Amino acid sequence: MAGFSHILGQEKPKQFLKKVLAGKKIPHAYLFTGMPGVGKTTMAMAMAMALNCGEPRDHEGCGQCPACRQIAGGRFPDFLVIEPEGKNIKIDQVREFNRMLGFAPAVGKYRVCVFRQAETMTGEAANSFLKTLEEPPPANVIILNATEPLDLLPTTVSRCQRVSFQPLSTGDIAHWLTGEKGEDPEKAEVLGRISGGSLGRALLMQGGDFLEKREKWLLGVTKLPALSNIEAVDMALGLAAGEKTGGFSAGGTEPGILDLVSTWRSWYRDLMLCKAEGPENLLINMDFSRRLKSVVETYIIKNLVESVDALDRADRDLRILRNPKLVMADTALRLRRLVGTEERP
Secondary structure, three states: OOOHHHOOOOHHHHHHHHHHHHOOOOOOEEEEEOOOOOOHHHHHHHHHHHHHOOOOOOOOOOOOOHHHHHHHOOOOOOEEEEOOEOOEEOHHHHHHHHHHOOOOOOOOOOEEEEEOOHHHEOHHHHHHHHHHHHOOOOOEEEEEEEOOHHHOOHHHHHOOEEEEOOOOOHHHHHHHHHHHHOOOHHHHHHHHHHOOOOHHHHHHHHOOOHHHHHHHHHHHHHOHHHOOHHHHHHHHHHHHOOOEOOOHHHOOOOOEHHHHHHHHHHHHHHHHHHHOOOOHHHOOOHHHHHHHHHHHHHEOHHHHHHHHHHHHHHHHHHHOOOOHHHHHHHHHHHHHHOOEOOOOO
């Protein structure tokens, strides 16, 4: 990787950061916001290259000097990534970070410190970090990565230059998977559509059995209209059996029940699009388009909207650690009742 030009999409953040680097004074703190997997950490790495490169070109790291190669390889002592230990970034991690800032960069012109999932800082850690953020020592650049700025203390947000990252396009993700990973174009297109604009998520989905599970989940939900209440519950519990509660949708590295719920939600979203006779190229589950068209007349828009609401509620309940079996059973029953022109008993 040779810096900004090798990052997929995100042209506005690239141009903004290049403009900053062209100035005489580099702000000491940034807040990179956006969904996971769209390039926030990679952009921080590119910025570290540009700041420490021996021969920068057009405010971008050359990719060939020792500093650039070490940063790309994760061996540069002045590029630090701090991640949650368990579920949170803890006070001891922030204290160690504060202690380290008392020393000058070891080898580089700048020390670049990235806090991934900065919103997971405990209250104690966030307050300790805030004191350092107000006046960090010179030659230090702090980058906070977060999904939503509202998840951080307002005082933290106000002290950072905010840079917003957008979801990547289906075409960009599919093209990258085909060109960089040698993926089959048809499969790459499916991954681009179901990843929700996250290249990181697409790569996780590509590397395991997610597509096989997705097919099973979608085939399951298509059977709901013909099932009894007991059969609907058995189907949902069977599909969820053995799956972790979280999954890619919760920042995990393996599929989980949240991904099952997300897949079902995309199905009902696509049914609404078909019902409204929207553009077919906007379908998420394009590879299931024939099946979508064959069942869409079974529903009315009102019930489809309520089906998506039911899945949104299931997602919220699962995230607050309610009993997954009860959540899935209740959701299956609700979805079954919403088949047709009115609720079924």
